[in-house]
Amino acid sequence: MYSVMLADDDYPVIELLSETIDWETLGFRLVGAFENGESAWEQAQLEAPDILITDIGMPRMDGLELTARIKERKPGARIVILSCHNEFKFAQQAMRLNVQEYLLKESLDPEDLVRLLLRLKEGLDEERQLNGERLRLRALASESMELRKEQTIKNFIHQPLLSPEIWKREARAYGLFLEGECCLPVIAYVEDYLHVKHRFASEQTLRFAVANVLKEVLGHLEARALHVGYCERRQLLLFPYKPSLKTNIYETVENSLRTIRETMRKVLKIRLTFRIGSECDAPEKLKRQLVELVSDEGQRFYLEPGDIARSRHAVLSQQDLFACYDAASSELREAIVGKRPEDVRAAAEVWMERIRQERYPPAAVKEWVLKLLLDLRLKLFSLPFVRSGYSPETLHKEIADIGSLAELREWLIGHLMTAAEGTGAAPYSKRYEVNEACKYVSLNLNRKIGLEEVAEKLHLNASYFSRLFKKETGVTFIEYVTRMKMERAKELLDQTQHTVGEICELLGYDNQSYFIKTFKAHTGLTPMEYRG
Known part of the structure; x- marks a missing residue:
């Protein structure tokens, strides 16, 4: 199902398109109808639409600027300009923005728009299929190489080391124990794994995403490193180096881990915590260190999220x-x-x-x-x-x-x-589904929560669930989520030293200005004014 956004300051047009077109039957999900470009852009930052249908002349942000911003955020988005302007210069600007269609309101027929939407959907289907096949083939090749490397290291950790010299020669294929080099092992833990696993839908997707980002960031580090995906929650990083009095390998590795930590947080919204082992000048010592890192959970359990600590025995x-x-x-x-x-x-x-x-x-x-x-x-x-x-x-x-x-x-x-x-x-209802939805919201305030996501978990049609929730609680589901997030924001402002930006991230908001505006609408104060 593809997402569609409407933006037009002509309310009768929005009402006509919202009510006349059976979006779900056509395979679309209407994510919002907005009367100005700025409001549409705020929503697009949370979820960029697959198709934008927009007027040109709107208050606070016109349709052309909105189009340009959405195209920058999601280049593959399809754009339909729906305007009362028939001058060539507007059509010319729209063409420069790679707009798929330019329609005049005065001659608009909803049936024509339906046919256009179906045509756009065909193109999106073909693109999705093609991209999916490319990704699948690329993933299979990458996954095969990763699995061989992972199995080699796991066998090294968990099976007897019969011939250190033979293993040392095999390890050189991965860049380990080259002439005169030692190795410093590190284990990285994925924090908040329950939510991370849910967000990525499958463990395979999570493994693939983490491996891709690490591959990219490791290529730009000062220190050379080999990544091994030991399991979904734990990653191994092996840093080969030549011993030198001029270089402190621990400082070099710690700097590299900070870079990895920040990159993973920004790109995948994943927090990593690290334990650094001891310097290893031979396979036997590396094996002992890796066994200790993957099996000793005492120190790891008491590390704070994001810590970079040197491994020690936990008392x-x-x-x-x-x-x-x-x-x-x-x-x-x-x-x-x-x-x-x-x-x-x-x-x-x-x-x-x-x-x-x-x-x-x-x-x-x-x-x-x-x-x-x-x-x-x-x-x-x-x-x-x-x-x-x-x-x-x-x-x-x-x-x-x-x-x-x-x-x-x-x-x-x-x-x-x-x-x-x-x-x-919290609002209590005799309906099991509504209570379950409220509980789900309480447990997932740290991320975006969508109506369709919750409806799917409850095995309900999204439209039916939306009406049921409003009937039982008196507020829409989105209003309830926002209210709960704002109440949690007040708690964090009262009880912690987190900055407004950190609280914004902790509650799953990508845009800080939108979070501040939402908080002010809820409390009458900005977060800083509330904290006093």
Whole structure:
């Protein structure tokens, strides 16, 4: 299904096209109808349309400027100019912008536009098929090479090293242990893996995206490096180098990792955390280092997202975490029943900070948190929270995918906040689908949330879900998402030292000015004015 955007200050025209054309039946999704170019551009920055139908003369931004901006953002977008201007200069400007069609309003027939849309759809279908085939062939070739390299390194890590010299000769094909060189291994962890995996739809897509970006950035680093995709959540980077008194390899590698970290954050919106091993002058030592990096999760669990740390043995507490279980359960239950989400967050933060300071074994912490959450569900059985689709098996699977205390903290708080909202802070409906949608929003405030995405998860038609949500809650789904994001923004402004730009990213907004404008519309103040 292709997205279509309408932009025209002539409201009757927008109304005619919105209501007359059966967009879904034709294979299109109408993402918005706007009465000025600036509003259309704000939406296009969130989701650039496949087809733009726009007037030329509009307030605040005309159709030609809007077209140029969308073309810059999405070169393959199809443009249809719908205007009352029949002068040659306007048509000439439109042609320079590679506009597919220039129609006059006075002679417009919706049936003509339908035929044009179907023609554009054919072209988009052909382009998508061609691009898909090219990408598939390229991906297969790249994937085959990557898999061979990954398997070679995994065998090296997990199988006996029978002949270091033979392996050393084989490793030279990958640029390792060349004459006089040593190697410094690094492991990179993908943070917030649950959300990242959901955003990329499949693990294969995630692996391909990460490998492509790393391949690009490694080609521009001062230090030479080999990337090995050990698994979706963990990546290995091997830095070959010649020992020298003039060069501190750790500083060089740390600088390279900062570049990688920033590039991954900007391009893929993925945060990486790194552990740097020790210098290895022989295959035997490299093998020991890699085994330690991929198996020792104690230090990794307590790293903060984005850390670049040198590997060391983690000293973990021998105390029994479950000795304070009853106290934690009681405090959190009282906070949830008190219907104040800020109290729930504060109570959870206190216990997570205690765990961080004491450094309990990660497996014990996960077991403690899972038992805590399941027990709260049983004790608060009357809340909508319990009627969610999260079974004990689902929660167990999710917590197994969590690699750090920082991720575990947000995961737990997300579920507890949903419970608190279920007591009255969030709109409660007798309809299971609406409650599930509200819970889904609460757990995914850190990214863009679309109506169609949620409708698909609930196995509902998007239009039906939209009407159902509005009927049950009194607000549209998008209004509800915005309201929840703005409430979370207020919490972050009140309780953290994050900058406005960082909060904008934490809530899944790409455009800071749009975020500020939305916040002001919700509160009457800009974020900085609100923080005071």
